[in-house]
Amino acid sequence: MNLNWLDAFLISGLFSVVVIIGLALLLHLQLGLTRIANFGVVGFFGIGMYSFGVLFTKVDWPFGDLPAFLVSLAFGTLVAGLSGLLVGWLIADLDEDGVLVGTLGFATVVFILATTEQDLTGGALGLGGLKFPYDVGTVKADEFLWLIIVIIVVTLIFLYVWWVHRTPYGRLLIATGANEPLARSLGKATFRTKLWLFAVGSAGMGMIGALFGVMERFLAPENLGIDVTLAAMVALVIGGTARAWGAVIGGFLIFGFFDIIVQSYIPFPKAWYGQAIPNAKLIVEGLVLMGVLLFRPLGILGAMRRDKLMRRVHG
Amino acid sequence: MDLDFFSKSIVIGLTEHAPLVLAAIGFALLYRLTGLINVAYSETITLGAYFGMWFNTTYDLNFYTVLLPAGIVAGLISVGTYFAVFRPAKKLNVGALEMIIISFGLSIVLRHALQFVFGYPVRFFEVPPPVSIRVLGVGVGAFRILAVASVAAVSLALYYFIQRTSFGLQIRALASDEDLAQASGIRPLFVTVLIWFIAGVAGGMAGAFYGVSSSVAPLLGWRQFLFIFLVVVVGGRKGLGGVIITGALTGIALAAMTLQFGQVLYAQLALIVAFVALLKWRSKRSIETVKV
Numbered sequence: 001m002n003l004n005w006l007d008a009f010l011i012s013g014l015f016s017v018v019v020i021i022g023l024a025l026l027l028h029l030q031l032g033l034t035r036i037a038n039f040g041v042v043g044f045f046g047i048g049m050y051s052f053g054v055l056f057t058k059v060d061w062p063f064g065d066l067p068a069f070l071v072s073l074a075f076g077t078l079v080a081g082l083s084g085l086l087v088g089w090l091i092a093d094l095d096e097d098g099v100l101v102g103t104l105g106f107a108t109v110v111f112i113l114a115t116t117e118q119d120l121t122g123g124a125l126g127l128g129g130l131k132f133p134y135d136v137g138t139v140k141a142d143e144f145l146w147l148i149i150v151i152i153v154v155t156l157i158f159l160y161v162w163w164v165h166r167t168p169y170g171r172l173l174i175a176t177g178a179n180e181p182l183a184r185s186l187g188k189a190t191f192r193t194k195l196w197l198f199a200v201g202s203a204g205m206g207m208i209g210a211l212f213g214v215m216e217r218f219l220a221p222e223n224l225g226i227d228v229t230l231a232a233m234v235a236l237v238i239g240g241t242a243r244a245w246g247a248v249i250g251g252f253l254i255f256g257f258f259d260i261i262v263q264s265y266i267p268f269p270k271a272w273y274g275q276a277i278p279n280a281k282l283i284v285e286g287l288v289l290m291g292v293l294l295f296r297p298l299g300i301l302g303a304m305r306r307d308k309l310m311r312r313v314h315g
Numbered sequence: 316m317d318l319d320f321f322s323k324s325i326v327i328g329l330t331e332h333a334p335l336v337l338a339a340i341g342f343a344l345l346y347r348l349t350g351l352i353n354v355a356y357s358e359t360i361t362l363g364a365y366f367g368m369w370f371n372t373t374y375d376l377n378f379y380t381v382l383l384p385a386g387i388v389a390g391l392i393s394v395g396t397y398f399a400v401f402r403p404a405k406k407l408n409v410g411a412l413e414m415i416i417i418s419f420g421l422s423i424v425l426r427h428a429l430q431f432v433f434g435y436p437v438r439f440f441e442v443p444p445p446v447s448i449r450v451l452g453v454g455v456g457a458f459r460i461l462a463v464a465s466v467a468a469v470s471l472a473l474y475y476f477i478q479r480t481s482f483g484l485q486i487r488a489l490a491s492d493e494d495l496a497q498a499s500g501i502r503p504l505f506v507t508v509l510i511w512f513i514a515g516v517a518g519g520m521a522g523a524f525y526g527v528s529s530s531v532a533p534l535l536g537w538r539q540f541l542f543i544f545l546v547v548v549v550g551g552r553k554g555l556g557g558v559i560i561t562g563a564l565t566g567i568a569l570a571a572m573t574l575q576f577g578q579v580l581y582a583q584l585a586l587i588v589a590f591v592a593l594l595k596w597r598s599k600r601s602i603e604t605v606k607v
Binding site: 286 | 431581587
């Protein structure tokens, strides 16, 4: 495959944008519809990444790379899903502060385990040895193919979210988020709904983490900072928390700008790329979060599709 | 388990984690009296450490001299964030959940803006190596003794201020019923600013203590935030006294587990799990009355 037309920075930039969009889409179901502020996105992302990475690199697989990869990916997704179930159970009947404590606490626990369990994770030094489950020639071609695969996965997640919006399950999530006691008094099992939501959402985040880990090739606790949670939250909030497209638009808008345009196309002095630009990027992320929530809480896309529909029908 | 272990845990726990209690008091004031979960409080702590370090290294002042100014600057910044962000947010009727995310955004902005001001490398206070004092057979640095003393003094002063003075009465009145408090002639703006300032001073001083006993880095406050928050959520039901006691017990537990496991991270891990389990248990007990 001749990929001379393609810039290597463009691949990695697009990759990080797509990963953030994937996380933001899953966060949308939790924060946007059910109004649970999951501050532990990076925890689920990280536990999936590490569970996958440890199984993939530490086990002496008797068969080829692809089956080993698929088994490890399934394992990472499963572990993340089960931890989502646990965290969901812990926080489902707590209020906002309980949710913040539970999710943030979980992310911290994952970070601590990634650091302390050196035999498995390599501790602060990190875990190497991850590779693509195929080889199509050059590194660039491998990475390009990986980008395509991740785009397909995130598209599937988007379709799932889109589908949820149009099903009774989606309406149940919205009802639970808007008024939980009311939903419960109408006979809806809101507790179970939240459990399921957290299990599925976290499994998805864990899977994205595993896919991210392969591209990163080297897992270190630095990958598990709060900026991952922040990125997903910013993408979702600026695009529109209540809309399926919000995460996609927000992700391209802010991270497309920073990770692709600033990184590759604006000739800032070289020295700035080390610390000044990443630092400025985080400041902008924080400002966007504050500004949008203060002045346009529903983001660019605004109110929920069906709210607009209702208004058009009923005036 | 011998007596030595207990005395060690208590001495190390109280001295090493005294700033935790101080920071928790400040956070609890905001949380209990304005109902706000202010994630950006972690940056008040960090900024206290940075300003303390800056006064200390730029003007060649000793730690005891810079402690209060560092707290006051942090207090002023805390009041500044109230006027710049939280007051407008309240006027715009932002929901509780959005408020948390806004404070999270503010926290990120402050944390990274301060790196443009103070630079990226980790900084240190310039202080002579602390004199070690033996307490119950355990050597403790002089700054840590000072930290315990300040925490005790500040806690008592705050407790007295809130429970016994007329300003304290106004603060409590405002917290329980804002409209009624206004109707009875309390100036809500003045009292609210006062709360933000005191909380900021407590956070800033805690930050200076954290900074002097290790290093001054952008994540200094954020690393403590979860533990501060846990202490306040778990202990806050019983008022400031509950926060102080929970904070002190948390410090002792952290020290004991660190001695036991040989690694502070395991102690933190056990603490997080225990506190979250406690919250869950408490919600299970109270839930039947809340449930519809």
